[in-house]
Amino acid sequence: MKKQQEPALGRGLDALLGNANPTGNGSDVSNVNLDLIEPNPYQPRQEFDEESLAGLAESIKSIGLVQPVTLKQVSHDKYLIISGERRVRAARKAGLHTIPAYIRKVDDVGMLEMAIVENIQREDLDPVDTALSFRRLIEECNLTQEEMADRVGKKRSSVANYLRLLNLPPEIQKALKAGKITMGHAKALLSLADASDQDAVCEEIIRKDLSVRAAEEMVASLRDVPAIDHSGNSPKRTAKSVELTAGYSKVRDILGKYVCEGCVSVKRSGSGSGSVTMKFGNDDELASFLKVLEESDI
Numbered sequence: 001m002k003k004q005q006e007p008a009l010g011r012g013l014d015a016l017l018g019n020a021n022p023t024g025n026g027s028d029v030s031n032v033n034l035d036l037i038e039p040n041p042y043q044p045r046q047e048f049d050e051e052s053l054a055g056l057a058e059s060i061k062s063i064g065l066v067q068p069v070t071l072k073q074v075s076h077d078k079y080l081i082i083s084g085e086r087r088v089r090a091a092r093k094a095g096l097h098t099i100p101a102y103i104r105k106v107d108d109v110g111m112l113e114m115a116i117v118e119n120i121q122r123e124d125l126d127p128v129d130t131a132l133s134f135r136r137l138i139e140e141c142n143l144t145q146e147e148m149a150d151r152v153g154k155k156r157s158s159v160a161n162y163l164r165l166l167n168l169p170p171e172i173q174k175a176l177k178a179g180k181i182t183m184g185h186a187k188a189l190l191s192l193a194d195a196s197d198q199d200a201v202c203e204e205i206i207r208k209d210l211s212v213r214a215a216e217e218m219v220a221s222l223r224d225v226p227a228i229d230h231s232g233n234s235p236k237r238t239a240k241s242v243e244l245t246a247g248y249s250k251v252r253d254i255l256g257k258y259v260c261e262g263c264v265s266v267k268r269s270g271s272g273s274g275s276v277t278m279k280f281g282n283d284d285e286l287a288s289f290l291k292v293l294e295e296s297d298i
Contacts, residue, residue: 029068031080031098034181037071037088040081040111047177048086056086065091072111082106082114094254109141117152131162161187169195172202181205184212188219197222218285220266 069084081088082104091099106114116133125133138148144164149156159272165176172189175181185205189198201222205215280286 001074005028027161029100032101036077037132053090056090070104071103072103072106073103128177131165133193134162169199169222185215191219
């Protein structure tokens with residue numbers, strides 16, 4: 001199902017820039033020496049994809065830079081990037097000596113807000129960097145989550161979900177940044193209270209390329225049926241129990257290809273026993289499933 005898009009940012013980058021007291025006409029563009037430009041210390045993006053930068057550099061070589069960057073002049077020989085650091089980096093790769101830019105007067109809080117809003121508008125940040133940006137803006141601008149959500153045009157629940165990602169163990173955050181798991185997987189992991197459980201399930205998600213639904217079911221199984229420690233102490237789980245739960249979810253996914261969606265369920269008990277239940281919508285579905293069983297090695 002296609003995710004419903006959230007409303008556009010409440011204030012928007014244009015509105016923020018419009019309030020930034022531009023020097024002169026807002027449409028004035030200056031050519032600034034690239035050697036005088038330094039990164040924005042409030043840049044929320046932590047990493048820049050080198051392959052993407054190389055592609056942009058080639059485009060700049062061919063047709064030039066279409067959109068000027070926005071800079072803050074801090075002295076006669078120093079500028080800070082408000083927005084457009086990716087374009088500045090690509091322009092350097094392309095061998096340019098100057099770059100077209102709008103020059104704005106803005107304070108540090110304004111620079112932070114503009115940098116974050118631009119990246120969020122462009123959907124250029126990974127979920128962890130987005131979460132870090134939200135937290136920084138909340139802390140440095142003394143905003144509540146509600147005010148933060150209004151500032152960037154997102155639901156408060158969405159902002160809260162991003163901030164919760166920062167409670168995940170470092171290795172899971174790295175996996176999320178690298179695109180090995182999705183935010184849907186991360187939200188499922190957050191419902192596990194124990195960090196070792198989260199790490200173990202995350203490893204299974206990556207190793208077996210589990211869907212979000214399969215991850216949710218694995219998490220639910222671990223929460224509902226804890227593995228019992230034979231010493232009688234607090235319940236503990238092992239990597240094996242996590243792996244088995246992942247296997248049960250995989251069974252459901254495989255069998256579900258031949259019958260109606262949601263018609264296969266896998267349940268397990270604390271002892272490890274369980275059942276596989278299949279519902280079919282009509283005789284044709286049942287016949288199709290039985291034919292697959294006959295022709296396979298199951």
